[in-house]
Amino acid sequence: MYRIGQEEIQAVKEVIETKDFFKVNNSCKAVWGFEEDMKKYFGANYASFTTSGTGALISALIALGIGPGDEVLVPAYTYIATAMAVLATGAVPVVTEVDATLSIDPADIERKITPNVKCIIPVHMNGRPCNMKAITEIAKKHNIFVLEDACQAVGSSYNGKFCGTIGDIGAFSFNFFKIISCGEGGGVITNDQKLYERSCIYHDASAIAFFGEQMKDFSEQGFCGTEYRGNELLAAVMRCQIQKLDGIVADLRKVKKEILSILDGRLPLAPDNDADGDTGNLIAFRFETQEEAQAFNAKIGGMIPLECDRHVYVSWTPIMEKRGALHPLMDPFRMPANQGLRHNYTPDMCPQSLEHLGRTVYLFLHPDWDREEIAKQAQKLLSACN
Numbered sequence: 572m573y574r575i576g577q578e579e580i581q582a583v584k585e586v587i588e589t590k591d592f593f594k595v596n597n598s599c600k601a602v603w604g605f606e607e608d609m610k611k612y613f614g615a616n617y618a619s620f621t622t623s624g625t626g627a628l629i630s631a632l633i634a635l636g637i638g639p640g641d642e643v644l645v646p647a648y649t650y651i652a653t654a655m656a657v658l659a660t661g662a663v664p665v666v667t668e669v670d671a672t673l674s675i676d677p678a679d680i681e682r683k684i685t686p687n688v689k690c691i692i693p694v695h696m697n698g699r700p701c702n703m704k705a706i707t708e709i710a711k712k713h714n715i716f717v718l719e720d721a722c723q724a725v726g727s728s729y730n731g732k733f734c735g736t737i738g739d740i741g742a743f744s745f746n747f748f749k750i751i752s753c754g755e756g757g758g759v760i761t762n763d764q765k766l767y768e769r770s771c772i773y774h775d776a777s778a779i780a781f782f783g784e785q786m787k788d789f790s791e792q793g794f795c796g797t798e799y800r801g802n803e804l805l806a807a808v809m810r811c812q813i814q815k816l817d818g819i820v821a822d823l824r825k826v827k828k829e830i831l832s833i834l835d836g837r838l839p840l841a842p843d844n845d846a847d848g849d850t851g852n853l854i855a856f857r858f859e860t861q862e863e864a865q866a867f868n869a870k871i872g873g874m875i876p877l878e879c880d881r882h883v884y885v886s887w888t889p890i891m892e893k894r895g896a897l898h899p900l901m902d903p904f905r906m907p908a909n910q911g912l913r914h915n916y917t918p919d920m921c922p923q924s925l926e927h928l929g930r931t932v933y934l935f936l937h938p939d940w941d942r943e944e945i946a947k948q949a950q951k952l953l954s955a956c957n
């Protein structure tokens with residue numbers, strides 16, 4: 572989270588003064604208001620506010636009809652929640668290589684497609700967009716769904732379209748570490764009415780069951796789901812945060828552009844799928860060897876993505892050790908429908924990803940850096956490569 576202040580305090584105060592936080596009754600209508608804000612901002616037909624990005628991913632997968640017997644391609648570099656969301660539906664994640672952009676490699680997607688693969692989850696890590704052109708073409712050719720994990724990419728775009736709105740359905744996170752935040756929260760976004768209705772039925776199950784008027788215009792039949800329904804207090808914060816998104820992204824991009832202009836091509840950058848579309852929250856450098864990357868990182872105090880625990884498949888411990896659920900019959904790795912699917916996970920299964928992750932160094936940026944700080948950061952980078 573970058574910017575929070577009096578606007579959020581006032582908005583939460585107004586909800587508290589109603590003494591009624593439930594989305595259905597509350598006169599502030601913050602949840603429904605924020606869902607309208609998301610639709611308008613991202614230019615999508617449907618949006619839901621959920622309690623987390625993980626809840627948004629699971630609701631989206633359920634809406635796509637993913638379940639036991641299905642394989643879902645996930646990148647080797649993503650937060651563990653992406654792969655755990657797949658397991659929560661009873662399906663199994665198939666770990667797919669990332670390329671030098673550190674996003675899912677379209678060539679490896681092609682290699683990994685079998686008739687069991689029902690969905691691809693491209694993850695726009697750190698706001699850097701995936702190669703959505705190649706991914707959507709492959710998905711179309713093989714009749715596979717695309718669920719965009721845009722949890723780290725709220726506000727980034729690919730070829731002029733917001734990440735999250737390019738595939739069949741998208742998921743956002745508004746947890747504390749994200750560009751805009753209410754502490755914990757998430758969003759489902761889609762242009763498809765059927766997917767929207769199903770994800771609502773799943774993520775807001777008890778309200779749908781007991782306050783049937785929400786469903787009166789739905790064509791999808793109700794089914795049992797769970798509860799990832801966002802609440803009024805958090806939605807009130809998000810209504811303020813979304814108004815700040817443009818400013819935050821514009822300032823991050825400005826900081827990035829100014830540092831790059833001082834560097835003037837003197838440092839090796841990692842390739843991008845859409846350099847203008849990323850949220851600008853970091854600069855990714857790429858070196859010939861892991862040793863060079865480590866030496867550079869030691870001087871700048873940045874981060875080597877290979878060393879970022881829980882974001883690289885090798886450290887997804889419960890998945891690597893195949894503990895997919897507490898109850899054995901609920902464990903996708905033991906389900907009869909999943910025998911014969913690919914779930915033999917080994918630390919060396921994605922060597923290309925480990926190589927790319929080890930040769931990249933991130934410098935994280937801040938939207939409030941002034942000219943002096945920008946010059947200082949650029950100088951630090953230039954001295955580190957001498």
Ligand SMILES: Cc1ncc(COP(=O)(O)O)c(C=O)c1O
Binds near residue numbers: 652748
């Ligand atoms: C790429 C990615 N996917 C999913 C999630 C899960 O989001 P949340 O923490 O809101 O459940 C995160 C959160 O950090 C993430 O970075």
